[in-house]
């Protein structure tokens with residue numbers, strides 16, 4: 195629409211009309227009355243007419259104004275305007291506002307331009323549809339030559355549009371023949387292979403601008419759809435398979451969602467509880483099968499296995515299992531077993547008896563596999579002991595046989611444990627045999643076990659020996675020096691061959707066992723006197739070390755006291771905080787013949803008497819106090835005087851007996867002459 199900015203009136207002159215038409219380049223100019231309302235139009239043909247009629251320029255135009263004007267209110271739909279203008283004599287129309295004042299002109303050119311713009315945008319829309327469409331599209335002219343292909347079709351064929359334009363359609367799409375194109379009456383539908391794709395083809399005729407027939411061919415790529423269909427098919431097969439598995443594997447299954455509504459029921463469960471499948475599905479389980487208590491599992495998120503129940507005289511077991519998704523409970527499954535329960539019971543009975551047999555074996559194992567200590571639990575502040583611990587922990591890593599020597603209670607067994615813990619056999623059994631504690635006649639079966647029937651009597655059902663139990667691990671032979679000679683011979687054979695026979699058995703049993711042995715006996719002397727086999731001694735003595743007695747590492751005494759007090763407080767519920775200094779002195783003075791074990795026992799006894807606070811002198815056993823030179827109640831100076839007096843008397847006596855011969859007196863006293871002279875000087879006795 196061209197906006198109207200100027201109008202003529204009936205009184206306007208020819209000159210004014212020419213002026214407006216020239217400036218505005220309008221073919222039509224609205225003519226208005228004094229109120230500005232449209233009364234007619236002045237057109238270019240009127241202008242020519244006035245000139246032909248010889249009208250002068252000042253002539254008013256009123257007599258020539260055309261009143262058959264085409265005018266529209268401003269909101270008239272464009273399609274109506276277009277129609278009216280097309281048919282109007284002046285080839286244009288005037289757009290009026292609500293007061294009938296002209297506001298615009300619509301000419302045929304305006305309409306033509308608008309149509310052109312519309313057709314351009316239509317073309318663009320069509321092209322967008324064709325290029326973005328999932329359909330491949332090809333268009334031919336009347337001579338079957340390709341005049342258009344869309345990008346989808348190019349993709350399907352793997353060609354560019356330039357490669358296809360102007361080619362005959364049958365060269366572009368093999369499978370479509372020009373001969374059949376001539377004959378087609380209706381659209382053709384066909385399945386074709388386009389490149390590597392399967393496609394459904396639809397071929398239609400259209401009228402070209404010349405009124406002839408061309409073809410439009412559309413391709414629907416169905417490869418993806420076919421793949422999806424295949425996947426769907428396999429999902430369906432899986433569903434059937436899983437359904438069958440669920441039906442067969444469990445006697446009954448019910449599944450509920452988070453809200454407690456039933457989402458799945460297996461046919462056997464429907465049968466057992468006599469349910470109607472269609473009514474049951476999506477129903478709250480608490481209404482239908484409250485006895486299963488499945489909603490509790492949804493609430494708690496905890497499984498509940500093996501609950502016994504009964505319905506219609508049929509006993510069944512229920513397992514309730516929560517279903518988790520992203521760590522949230524989203525439902526629960528109830529698994530029900532009711533078929534062959536009798537058989538299951540029988541199986542359990544069999545399993546029970548089998549397990550109790552196994553349990554006995556395991557118990558035998560557990561009894562033998564005592565708890566372990568590590569080198570960290572060996573407490574010492576003694577330099578020599580620390581050195582010993584370092585070198586033994588190195589030896590522990592190998593597989594050599596180790597012999598631990600030392601007085602009773604020094605910690606030989608503790609070391610044996612620590613060696614095993616630090617060895618690569620750590621995860622395997624550590625088995626102890628105290629060779630002194632087991633009666634001689636039982637020791638062989640203890641070592642090697644016996645077969646069922648080796649002994650008469652119902653109780654003898656066979657027994658696993660220590661060697662068997664220690665297989666892969668360590669066998670600790672405590673008090674190895676107390677073993678009889680015949681058994682020493684058997685032990686030697688196992689150590690040499692790694693094999694043995696059970697008592698009463700005929701099968702050779704092969705074992706892999708590391709031997710650690712310990713003794714406080716003088717094995718070398720025993721070998722000398724024929725009480726211990728020399729060859730066994732060398733077998734056991736591959737790496738050997740001696741743990742020093744406690745009296746030779748007095749610095750350990752208070753350290754160990756500290757450890758044992760804490761330990762015993764925990765065990766006995768006492769609250770001892772330490773040892774009084776007088777009692778401490780005694781502990782340090784005492785010789786500890788029973789070593790660390792004796793120390794622990796003495797502390798345990800003292801702690802019982804003391805109960806709380808510090809252990810006092812009186813809490814220590816008498817035999818300990820007696821064996822230590824107790825500090826007297828006399829002051830130390832007085833004590834020293836007494837000693838000095840006793841020494842002077844003794845020297846005097848010796849001099850009297852030797853008639854003052856100092857050399858002889860010194861010999862009698864068991865001291866050197868120079869020491870005697872020193873003492874005589876000290877006591878002022880060196881007067882002649």
Ligand SMILES: Nc1ncnc2c1ncn2[C@@H]1O[C@H](COP(=O)(O)OP(=O)(O)OP(=O)(O)O)[C@@H](O)[C@H]1O
Pocket residue numbers: 571572573574600601602603604605606607608609672712714790791794
């Ligand atoms: N250095 C130590 N650190 C901590 N506890 C120790 C230490 N030495 C020994 N013990 C403890 O002393 C007690 C005796 O040790 P163990 O039984 O190992 O001695 P043993 O030499 O094997 O004795 P025996 O020769 O009488 O069999 C055990 O309770 C042990 O834990």
